[in-house]
Amino acid sequence: MTQQAELATPPLTALTEDEIIFRDSVSDFAETRVRPLSRDMDEHAKFPRTLVDELFSLGVMGIEIPETHGGAGGTFFHSVLAVEALSRVDPSVGVLVDVQNTLVINALIRWASNDVKGRYLPKLAASWVGAYALSESGSGSDAFALATKAVERDGGFALTGRKLWITNGNEANLFIVFANVNPEAGYRGITAFLVERDSPGFTVGKKEDKLGIRASSTCELLLEDCLVPRANVLGEVGKGYKVAIETLNEGRIGIGAQMVGVAQGALDHAAKYVRERKQFGRPIGDFQGVQFQIARMATDVQAARLLVYNAARLRDAGRAFLTEAAMCKLFSSEAAERVTSLAVNLFGGYGFTRDYPVEKLYRDQKIGQIYEGTSNMQLQTIAKQILG
């Protein structure tokens, strides 16, 4: 093969110079600004506003927003790199950035009118956090069974209902809320609305106390006759199901990136520890049994990364990626569980304590198999593509 032909089809993990600079700047930020706060954020289930502000200054809160709207004018792949680099240190920070970019901004860029883009994208690039509110107590996997209703009134829509499990609920200024304008029409009544935090009739409710990603806020939202202007319908009335399906298809690549980051973080800690920890008079990393476990972890991380990068590159190339996105989330979340579990084992008793970071990463990874479609839902998507 000629060198030219090789360049025409670069390896999946080959990054452009611009991507390398971007990833390294986010990694550096994660090490210097996030790592010192991570344990405390987990312990107190708090996300400092100062850290949110720093993420805006870093330029990772508006990655795909065009420069004309104050964003970074980057690609979806840049978002994946940012989420991975942040999650390697703290997956709670990873998911805040993930929801902002791969769900909220992504949905606005794709579905919003020019007027809505002009009103909200500059804010989202500068200081506003976004949230994506689809799930309810009675509708998770069966997302389109949502019960929140929207009734036409006063030139807009009055929304009433309760949303559950909404990431960034505490920090968000803007919420994409899915409600049904015509429940008799089933999913064809579902509509996406942009709701500002200070809208009358809108309240952020209880925050969940969780097993992992504890610093990421997960909140209930209460809507009681919350009036949303017609101009804040995202996409078309009755086409919210399309907004939801299409954004979540992309969003789950971001969750895949979060899981690659968690797994890589656990591998880094374990690889360092086995070189230092001595038993039987030598580092435990000298034992082939331990070496093989590290090798297995590294292979899992790399396989997961290839699936995630492939799905993200396909998306940026405008090619079909539905199956690849489902596969990357399914595999990377299961790989993260295996890798973090082995990392805890390799730390021995210390791995079971809060004195070392692997215990936290083990808890943090579990969410990857649940949100943005459980593993069973990913299997359903993959099987449907194969079997019809």
Ligand SMILES: Cc1cc2nc3c(=O)[nH]c(=O)nc-3n(C[C@H](O)[C@H](O)[C@H](O)COP(=O)(O)OP(=O)(O)OC[C@H]3O[C@@H](n4cnc5c(N)ncnc54)[C@H](O)[C@@H]3O)c2cc1C
């Ligand atoms: C920390 C956290 C953050 C979240 N963030 C958000 C957010 O920002 N926005 C948002 O809208 N939602 C969010 N969610 C909600 C999340 O997407 C849902 O919890 C998830 O989709 C699963 O829904 P459920 O909890 O109702 O479980 P259920 O749908 O009740 O599923 C329970 C179990 O049944 C299985 N199951 C269900 N149906 C089938 C089937 N047909 N075949 C096989 N198995 C099936 C599932 O796989 C699962 O194992 C978040 C959840 C958590 C925990």
